[in-house]
Amino acid sequence: MPKTVDIRGVKRRFPEKTGPLGGLTNDGASVLAVDGVSFALEEGEFCALIGPSGCGKSTLLRMVSGLDAPDEGSVEVASRGRGEIAYVFQDAHLLPWRSVAENVALPLELGGVSHAERDAAVLEALAQVELTDAANRYPRELSGGMRMRASIARALVTKPKLLLMDEPFAALDELTRQRLDERLFAIWKERKLTILFVTHAIFEATFLAERAIVFSKRPARVVYDQPITLDPENGARTSATRATPGFAREAAKLLSALEGGDT
Amino acid sequence: MPKTVDIRGVKRRFPEKTGPLGGLTNDGASVLAVDGVSFALEEGEFCALIGPSGCGKSTLLRMVSGLDAPDEGSVEVASRGRGEIAYVFQDAHLLPWRSVAENVALPLELGGVSHAERDAAVLEALAQVELTDAANRYPRELSGGMRMRASIARALVTKPKLLLMDEPFAALDELTRQRLDERLFAIWKERKLTILFVTHAIFEATFLAERAIVFSKRPARVVYDQPITLDPENGARTSATRATPGFAREAAKLLSALEGGDT
Amino acid sequence: MSAARRAKAVAAILLPPLGAAIVGILIWESIARGLAIPAYLLPPPSAVAAAAFANAGPLASACLTTSLTALAGFVASAVFGVVTAFVLASSRLVERAFYPYALILQTVPIVAIAPLLVLWFGVGPRAVAASAFIVSVFPVITNTLAGVRAVDPSLRDLFKLYGASHAQVLVKLELPHALPNITTGLRIACGLAVIGAIVGELVAGFAEGSPGLGIVVMTAYRQLRTDLLFAAVLASAFVGIAMFVGISTLSAVALRRYERNN
Amino acid sequence: MSAARRAKAVAAILLPPLGAAIVGILIWESIARGLAIPAYLLPPPSAVAAAAFANAGPLASACLTTSLTALAGFVASAVFGVVTAFVLASSRLVERAFYPYALILQTVPIVAIAPLLVLWFGVGPRAVAASAFIVSVFPVITNTLAGVRAVDPSLRDLFKLYGASHAQVLVKLELPHALPNITTGLRIACGLAVIGAIVGELVAGFAEGSPGLGIVVMTAYRQLRTDLLFAAVLASAFVGIAMFVGISTLSAVALRRYERNN
Amino acid sequence: RKPAATTNDASDGAPPATKLRVQLNWVAEPEFGGLYAARENGAYAREGLEVELKGGGAGSPVVQLVASGQADFGIAGADDVVTARVRGADVVAIFATFQVSPQGVMVHEEQNVASLADLKSGILALELGLPFGMYLRKKLGFHGVSIVPYDGGVAKFLTDATYAQQCYVTSEPIAVKKRGVRAKVFLGAESGFNPYASMIITRGAMLRDKRDAVRAFVRASADGWKAYLRDPKPANAVMQKLNGAMDAETFAAAAEAQKPLIETDASKAQGLGAMDEARFATLASQLVDLGVIAKAPIASECFTTVLP
Numbered sequence A, B: 001m002p003k004t005v006d007i008r009g010v011k012r013r014f015p016e017k018t019g020p021l022g023g024l025t026n027d028g029a030s031v032l033a034v035d036g037v038s039f040a041l042e043e044g045e046f047c048a049l050i051g052p053s054g055c056g057k058s059t060l061l062r063m064v065s066g067l068d069a070p071d072e073g074s075v076e077v078a079s080r081g082r083g084e085i086a087y088v089f090q091d092a093h094l095l096p097w098r099s100v101a102e103n104v105a106l107p108l109e110l111g112g113v114s115h116a117e118r119d120a121a122v123l124e125a126l127a128q129v130e131l132t133d134a135a136n137r138y139p140r141e142l143s144g145g146m147r148m149r150a151s152i153a154r155a156l157v158t159k160p161k162l163l164l165m166d167e168p169f170a171a172l173d174e175l176t177r178q179r180l181d182e183r184l185f186a187i188w189k190e191r192k193l194t195i196l197f198v199t200h201a202i203f204e205a206t207f208l209a210e211r212a213i214v215f216s217k218r219p220a221r222v223v224y225d226q227p228i229t230l231d232p233e234n235g236a237r238t239s240a241t242r243a244t245p246g247f248a249r250e251a252a253k254l255l256s257a258l259e260g261g262d263t
Numbered sequence C, D: 001m002s003a004a005r006r007a008k009a010v011a012a013i014l015l016p017p018l019g020a021a022i023v024g025i026l027i028w029e030s031i032a033r034g035l036a037i038p039a040y041l042l043p044p045p046s047a048v049a050a051a052a053f054a055n056a057g058p059l060a061s062a063c064l065t066t067s068l069t070a071l072a073g074f075v076a077s078a079v080f081g082v083v084t085a086f087v088l089a090s091s092r093l094v095e096r097a098f099y100p101y102a103l104i105l106q107t108v109p110i111v112a113i114a115p116l117l118v119l120w121f122g123v124g125p126r127a128v129a130a131s132a133f134i135v136s137v138f139p140v141i142t143n144t145l146a147g148v149r150a151v152d153p154s155l156r157d158l159f160k161l162y163g164a165s166h167a168q169v170l171v172k173l174e175l176p177h178a179l180p181n182i183t184t185g186l187r188i189a190c191g192l193a194v195i196g197a198i199v200g201e202l203v204a205g206f207a208e209g210s211p212g213l214g215i216v217v218m219t220a221y222r223q224l225r226t227d228l229l230f231a232a233v234l235a236s237a238f239v240g241i242a243m244f245v246g247i248s249t250l251s252a253v254a255l256r257r258y259e260r261n262n
Numbered sequence E: 001r002k003p004a005a006t007t008n009d010a011s012d013g014a015p016p017a018t019k020l021r022v023q024l025n026w027v028a029e030p031e032f033g034g035l036y037a038a039r040e041n042g043a044y045a046r047e048g049l050e051v052e053l054k055g056g057g058a059g060s061p062v063v064q065l066v067a068s069g070q071a072d073f074g075i076a077g078a079d080d081v082v083t084a085r086v087r088g089a090d091v092v093a094i095f096a097t098f099q100v101s102p103q104g105v106m107v108h109e110e111q112n113v114a115s116l117a118d119l120k121s122g123i124l125a126l127e128l129g130l131p132f133g134m135y136l137r138k139k140l141g142f143h144g145v146s147i148v149p150y151d152g153g154v155a156k157f158l159t160d161a162t163y164a165q166q167c168y169v170t171s172e173p174i175a176v177k178k179r180g181v182r183a184k185v186f187l188g189a190e191s192g193f194n195p196y197a198s199m200i201i202t203r204g205a206m207l208r209d210k211r212d213a214v215r216a217f218v219r220a221s222a223d224g225w226k227a228y229l230r231d232p233k234p235a236n237a238v239m240q241k242l243n244g245a246m247d248a249e250t251f252a253a254a255a256e257a258q259k260p261l262i263e264t265d266a267s268k269a270q271g272l273g274a275m276d277e278a279r280f281a282t283l284a285s286q287l288v289d290l291g292v293i294a295k296a297p298i299a300s301e302c303f304t305t306v307l308p
């Protein structure tokens, strides 16, 4: 299978301070965020990324998206066409002067999609995140969870080939989260897109992903990289899935990997 | 026992749009966020608040903190002295021009606490959220989870009597979250402060709180308000607590209450 | 009910400045009388009002003349200033190379380039509008540039991610984001366009036909008609304030979407 | 290594404007020669340079005189402008009542109030500095006010929650938040202070022996020494740019903490 | 209110110098030659005066400065004095330097204009609000001519052969001549408008309280003018240092050009600075005619001859 994402020996170091004259930087202390990470995603894979707070997950996602570049190593991504990559940032990053619907329509607008097509796609994406009611409201009028959902809708609206998600459901209540988990799983099944999904919820990772990668504490290194095999293999995920013994076993493996990388 | 917080028949309605001339508002459509909520917190209570995304939890917390006022009903809070209420907002809200330590010191600075005392308190609070390393960094150099932890440290630093927390740990990985849960529980035990804690994680609510309130979908109404009784009553919480049968039973009650309010 | 509230809101907007004006006029009158400052230095407002009344026709026509050229210069500043700022913002190199020199427009005394203005624009309103433009464009550039530079980098990332073209970033991100700053620049440009037009009239305008406020000011000054002078000064302030209120109203409408996301 | 990088960074800052200046001068020279514009209208840069060189002494002393008064007016604008903006920001009522009238400072022709200026400040540098102040204060007020108004409401909430006094909100929240806007206002005020000083010199007199650039401009203009006139105009631009660069450098240092939180 | 200038009481020793401030309406120029000459050759010092000559710009409010006590003396035209008195400023002329007004209109020689009345096309730059221009316009009409503001320069005159402009006969014609452009000058005096110019003025209070100092100042200034008319070179050299924009040649030419305006039959007969009540009366009625003032002041109060 072709590799959709190929990450080799990536390192990323942040300078500690920016100098007063723009270009000058103080070469003193710096923060090594990612230290030699390598892994590849095949087309259509659903991979969860787990790691301690501040370890370098968002940094890695930025490099995969092309918004940041590694200091060492290489990141290769097969599909870099317009709208082929979507990224749900850790914060919602909505344009405050646009309503929810207008925010969700943005990627299509930038891609030159016609008005009618756009409206249909926006409605569909809003329905997927249960935000149809709030379509005409402005970001400042939304709750925290609603803002994140708007941001998820914006990522889904282009029907991307590669979907990068940085803790998209962290601000949602358990029930909404479960519904969105299931819906995301269905979308993935249907569209055969590649997903790299940062999450803190081990249960969520186990439920959704085919494969899990666990990072160590900063600087991020891969301490665990294994497929997740649930009993109803490749089958649909339902609430019942969470109660199977395979589920608990896989979750426990991830937790212990996380514990291992945390020391 | 004296009531620390007394909420009676509170309603809050947001006007849909703000008019062009500042004062003028369009009386048309408006959003009813909180619809007749009543409950009281006794001194030293630890109460979890759960509800679907966008139901009105943050709105309620703002009214308890005094930053917003109800349209109908009343909110009475016993201790409104300087630094007696602390509030961990849903977003970190750090001052971008201050380092982490300076951000955490802000409430003490505003309260006129001396330099030496301040430094000691800041160090303690930073250690509680495991952010000592990042004390001199600026918000833009932090990860999402680190920003939230800085914000939690800022709330803890004044040793408040009433602590309002709006999903403080949502952006943290499972392990860090568990450690902070335990530390928060210890602080509560030690200082006998009153805590009103919004969370989406039912397990977290069960683990921490003595009492849980569940809100319905917007407009928020109280659909469940019960004490949580774990087997090692009033005892210390450890990782083992999560494995007890009482824990699972209480969690299940909350989940079904949430499901009931979500329809 | 709604009409009553609307009336109340309008009153809340109009009463404070009116009250301040009345208090200001009373203080001025009492200073002029109390300190016995000679009327040829500081005429009491009553005398100014009398002069304004006696010269209402010429003053009104001068206001109109000056308003038109000031407005033309202002519009030119708004368009050219915003466009220039976006060009400067397109790269640090371009900004470093050219931005400081834009300041020359602000520091050049109009009289020094009056012959060039007349050479290029001919005597009359076009040269006057050019003067208003030169005097008022720099604040528009500076404020727009500051607004564009302050765009949240994560929103830039968003646009980059979706392959936005340079033009799209400009129209859909930078321009809307800089709008509050642009209106700040335009508020400053209002007053400057008026004084630029007045100065321009003194070196490149027509002195007859429909002379502008600059001509009235100089005439009154030369003839020590201080009451008329102050009336003309207030008239020019009035032109500036009218433009200012216009811009503020427009921006209040345009910026309704901009209240900070909290 | 570090020294080499530093030199490179400094070059990156200095070379673009120098390059632009050289290109600009070449274009100017070729326009002046190519279009055969008479030298008394647009002297070629070579002639301006020669005049500047021949009059280096008087020009330098005029620069100094004008710089000092412009700087004094600028500092007064900075202090008074920022303070006034905070007073205006303290309540909507106060802002509505007084802000529009601040615009009068911008639209009043200095010549019209020259008698009052010299009456209150005496003939000489103090009246000139007052003129520089009047011309340059409004942009500082407007930009500071915009900065204070734009403070994130949730940060205001934070301060309110912790019982911050009005003064604390000002010093610890509004002032640091408005700092980028304040420097924008100050950048605009630089050039205005220079032109304000030049205009002030023409109406408020000066001490014998050290006439400022305004006087050099006017005398050169009357004597049709256009080369000297342009040299003086460039000298005034130089004074403005020097202040501008000073402010920009100060603000770059002060604003290092301000890169947007992303 | 005490005037800002202080006259120390004469004691029996050598009296300390009396400090006086003179507000000029422009920078050092031959127009003020006599004053600089008096300062340089010691005429003021001999009278026990320490005189500060303050430069001004085109917009300097000389009359207001003198009337309000910011300056003891000032340089202004007779029309300024008459107008100021009507407006309530107590200023009085004490020395009329230019017996003939140097104000005129200069026209390109190629325009073949024999008199100002022939000016029927092109552009004419006149100083706004100045009675001189108002008088000419009222008298001659200038139909077909575009009137624009005069800004003190001559660049526009050089660029446009149909451009005519107000001028000081001692200044602009010399400047354009240096560029090889020949201009024909028509003095305002020839058309009947001839106010005294470059007068020394003071305020009524000075005349009442410090008549001696005023007298000494006028005496020394007259001496200065005599010296300057005899030989302008020393004073010119001093003034040129203060006014670098004007070259020595122009100083000399201007000093020469203004001589006949200062030395007239009247001033030869009555002495430099002489003034005549009838001319003030004429001027006042002209100003009333032009609408500059509503009602003429008493002509004899506009000036005073302080020297015996």
Ligand SMILES: Nc1ncnc2c1ncn2[C@@H]1O[C@H](COP(=O)(O)OP(=O)(O)OP(=O)(O)O)[C@@H](O)[C@H]1O
Pocket (backbone or CB within 6 Å): A014, A015, A016, A031, A032, A033, A051, A052, A053, A054, A055, A056, A057, A058, A059, A060, A090, A218, B140, B141, B142, B143, B144, B145, B146, B171, B172, B173
């Ligand atoms: N612009 C920056 N400048 C300096 N340091 C930075 C910058 N961005 C990130 N870092 C540092 O790099 C490390 C990794 O950050 P990153 O945002 O990738 O963490 P994360 O794994 O996403 O954490 P979280 O789960 O809390 O979001 C952190 O220690 C952070 O402080």
Ligand SMILES: Nc1ncnc2c1ncn2[C@@H]1O[C@H](COP(=O)(O)OP(=O)(O)OP(=O)(O)O)[C@@H](O)[C@H]1O
Pocket (backbone or CB within 6 Å): A140, A141, A142, A143, A144, A145, A146, A171, A173, B014, B015, B016, B031, B032, B033, B051, B052, B053, B054, B055, B056, B057, B058, B059, B060, B090, B218
């Ligand atoms: N300023 C506002 N203007 C208009 N509507 C608002 C405003 N603030 C909140 N709302 C609306 O009020 C409702 C409740 O919002 P609130 O922020 O309290 O939700 P929440 O329970 O905190 O949700 P979440 O868990 O997603 O944070 C939402 O529907 C929201 O859209």
Ligand SMILES: [Mg+2]
Pocket (backbone or CB within 6 Å): A057, A058, A059, A090, A166, B143, B144, B145
């Ligand atoms: Mg992150």
Ligand SMILES: [Mg+2]
Pocket (backbone or CB within 6 Å): A143, A144, A145, B057, B058, B059, B090, B166
């Ligand atoms: Mg919320």
